[in-house]
Each structure stands twice: as structure tokens, then as C-alpha cells.
Amino acid sequence: MYKQDRQLILEDGTIYKGYGFGAETEMKGEVVFNTAMTGYQETLSDPSYNGQIVTFTYPLIGNYGINRDDYETINPTIKGMVVREICQKPSNFRQEFTLDEVLKELDIPGIAGIDTRSLTRKIREAGTIKGVITSIEKNSDEVLAELRSTDLPTDQINQVSTKKSFMSSGRGYRVVLLDCGAKSGIVRELNARDCDIIVMPHNSTAKEILRQKPDGIMLSNGPGDPTDVPETIETIKDLIPQVPIFGICMGHQLIALASGAKTYKLKFGHRGANQPVKNILTGRVDITSQNHGYAVDIESLKDTDLELTHIAVNDGTCEGVRHKKYPVFSVQYHPEASPGPHDPNYLFDEFINNMKNFKESNK
Incomplete structure (x- = not known):
């Protein structure tokens, strides 16, 4: 004992x-x-x-x-x-x-x-x-x-984001991964599709990102309150009209804020590998891996160029959005799993298709 x-x-x-x-x-x-x-x-x-x-x-x-x-x-x-x-x-x-x-x-x-x-x-x-x-x-x-008497820190993204840019080379589409606390699983999924990845700090400017001539931008997961990084929100606002974007978890919330929507703190968050999510456009339900304490306010989407695509089956909260004009979409859950089910892994293929279509349409 x-x-x-x-x-x-x-x-x-x-x-x-x-x-x-x-x-x-x-x-x-x-x-x-x-x-x-x-x-x-x-x-x-x-x-x-x-x-x-x-x-x-x-x-x-x-x-x-x-x-x-x-x-x-x-x-x-x-x-x-x-x-x-x-x-x-x-x-x-x-x-x-x-x-x-x-x-x-x-x-x-x-x-x-x-x-x-x-x-x-x-x-x-x-x-x-x-x-x-x-x-x-x-x-x-x-x-x-x-x-x-202790206040918990509010600079979590700054703590975990890379301080210097680095590459994970491939021969396919060039993707800038904006690192807000990215999991290795995201890099693995992009590598599996032969993407040429440049990982950059969360506070990189739109000019610095576009200088890399990316075919697409991945906005990663990350800790804390998305409103704590206003500079990143402004950068995403500048990038949305210019290049395909895929946001995961924190990246999803930042896309919403950059588009004029709002976020709020959940009572106890969603953390686990068994969270059901419904695609309201197709009716498909995926079991997903999640880890977040904030969510996008569905009502606040009404006055933006975003439309709701996914909801949480358990509590009806926002789990995904897409832009009405540009090839920009995001989900609140983790399609790379690690750990968890691989039901939504196909979203990486949708991102690849968006980059392909965008590149062909701009020849």
C-alpha cells in the first residue's frame, strides 16, 4: 500500500x-x-x-x-x-x-x-x-x-510557438504552417502528402509568410485564449483573400476572429478522443479527437463571410466553418488524431485539393 x-x-x-x-x-x-x-x-x-x-x-x-x-x-x-x-x-x-x-x-x-x-x-x-x-x-x-492570489499566465501560445522558422522538405505543394503550438501529427499528415513545409512563428507577418510563396497556409492548434494574440488575428485577416487556408483547433478560432466572429470560454472544454461531430452539409458524423477550452460563437457568424459546417453532437457548439468567397475552412477538432480516431483525416486531402484548384485557377 x-x-x-x-x-x-x-x-x-x-x-x-x-x-x-x-x-x-x-x-x-x-x-x-x-x-x-x-x-x-x-x-x-x-x-x-x-x-x-x-x-x-x-x-x-x-x-x-x-x-x-x-x-x-x-x-x-x-x-x-x-x-x-x-x-x-x-x-x-x-x-x-x-x-x-x-x-x-x-x-x-x-x-x-x-x-x-x-x-x-x-x-x-x-x-x-x-x-x-x-x-x-x-x-x-x-x-x-x-x-x-496567483494569476495564471496568458502568453501560452508565445511559450510554445517556435521562435525561428524551419523546413520539412517535400516535393509537393508548399505549405506554411503557422505554429501556435503545433502537434507533430499535423506535420506528419502534410509530409505523408509530400508537402514542402515551412514552420513559422505565430507572430510572423503576412508579408513574411507570403514571401515564402506558399500554395497554402495551415493554422495550427495551440493553448489558451485566441484573443491573446491580436497580431496573429490581423495577419490572418490579411491572408484570407490571398491563399488557401486550413485551420485546426486554435487555428479555427483565429480564422473566426479574423472574419469578425466571436469566441467564448467553455465551462469545462472538450478534451478526449471520443467526441462526435456532425457535418451539417452532408449529415456525416465523425468521432473526433479534441482538446480546447474555447469555442466560436455560432450566433456571431451571421454577420460574417463564414458559414457553419460542423457542430458538436453532444452540446451543439461550433466545430467547423468555411469561407463563402475564398478557399478557407477550419475545424475545432483534430483530424490528425494523435491520439484518437482517424475519421476526419480526409480533411487534409480537401486542403490539398483547395491548393490544387486555386493554383490551376490562377495560372
Whole structure:
């Protein structure tokens, strides 16, 4: 039986006591939950979770270990991991490390042995909430007071976006990937279609992007509030009439804002690999991978050049839009999966077709 040595303290005063794994360090962050049954390595390394403490609803985490191939970024930036049970002796032919070993190396704390069902219900009822993982020996009243007085950072995209442009060469269409915290899965899907990719910082100007003579622009996923990067919104506004664009997750929200629509914070967000999305143009329903805390306001689309294309089956929120005049479209979910189902993978092919048609029409 493990000895309780760590605690998760929430800003409402709730305390969960459990046993620690990963790094022996104190971390604060926004506490969220993820409903995926697998994919904890991809979740751990997804830049969209920057600054968050991730709770897994699936009761056993770590049972197939960690391998070198399934990372979504080289430097994960989550603030902590909360699980019901951590597997200390995983068994899988691809395993190279345990989850505990990797979190220690990354200086990320974890807490296990708590009632994750209770914590998930609390987040669903009260909304996402600030929390801190700390030693059980710390005075909880003092920790709580410090937590309540701490403002979480709002520069998450700047933290995870590349600082310098770089290439992933191919012989096909040239795509500028505007990096707001891009997952490696997006690059893999474009590479699989032989795209010539130039990854650029989120704050690149339209002039700098167009200087690369792109056939298309990919707007990546990313963490936080999309209104925190007004310079990126202005850049996208300039780019929309000039080149085909495909936006994913944060990229979807930025296209909406650049077109005059509005976004808002969801109560507890959509995070998991089992989210049904309906294409209202075709009636097709895809099961999708999602990770976002903000959404596009459907009502605000009415006075823009965007039309609604997809909705979430569970709550009716906006999951996709397309431009009425230009070859620009976006989805709130992750067609590259990593982790999750590959139902919407065809959207990358639609992007390729948009670039092809646009290039042929401008010969």
C-alpha cells in the first residue's frame, strides 16, 4: 500500500490526498479532464495543454509505457498529471520508459490514488478551476492562499510557438504552417502528402509568410485564449483573400476572429478522443479527437463571410466553418488524431485539393 505523500489543492478549498509519481516539485495550473482511454503520451506532449494539470478519467494510466515515437512535441509543458492508478510496471513491445521516469526527467509532478470521478464531476459542475500539486507536508491553508492570489499566465501560445522558422522538405505543394503550438501529427499528415513545409512563428507577418510563396497556409492548434494574440488575428485577416487556408483547433478560432466572429470560454472544454461531430452539409458524423477550452460563437457568424459546417453532437457548439468567397475552412477538432480516431483525416486531402484548384485557377 502506497503512503499518501502528495495533495492536489483546488482554489475552492477542496483537497485531494494521494501518492506522488513523477517529479517531486510543486506546480500550479488550470485543472482539466481528458476522457480518452489511451494516448496519455500524446496528451502529455500536446502543446495545447500548456499550463494545465490534466486529469485522466480512464482509471489506469501508464500501462503501455512511453516510447520515443509518439511525442507531439519535444518539450512538453503541462503542469501536472492526475490519475486514479499509475502503472509502475508497464508491458508493451514498444515501451522504452515508464511514465513515472519520463515525468521525473521532465520535472512534471503527478498525483495518483485520488477519486478522479469526484474531481471530474466538480470540474463539470463548477467549470475549469485553478489547482496546485504539492507535498502533503505543506500547510494547505498557506498553499491555498498563494494559489488564490496567483494569476495564471496568458502568453501560452508565445511559450510554445517556435521562435525561428524551419523546413520539412517535400516535393509537393508548399505549405506554411503557422505554429501556435503545433502537434507533430499535423506535420506528419502534410509530409505523408509530400508537402514542402515551412514552420513559422505565430507572430510572423503576412508579408513574411507570403514571401515564402506558399500554395497554402495551415493554422495550427495551440493553448489558451485566441484573443491573446491580436497580431496573429490581423495577419490572418490579411491572408484570407490571398491563399488557401486550413485551420485546426486554435487555428479555427483565429480564422473566426479574423472574419469578425466571436469566441467564448467553455465551462469545462472538450478534451478526449471520443467526441462526435456532425457535418451539417452532408449529415456525416465523425468521432473526433479534441482538446480546447474555447469555442466560436455560432450566433456571431451571421454577420460574417463564414458559414457553419460542423457542430458538436453532444452540446451543439461550433466545430467547423468555411469561407463563402475564398478557399478557407477550419475545424475545432483534430483530424490528425494523435491520439484518437482517424475519421476526419480526409480533411487534409480537401486542403490539398483547395491548393490544387486555386493554383490551376490562377495560372
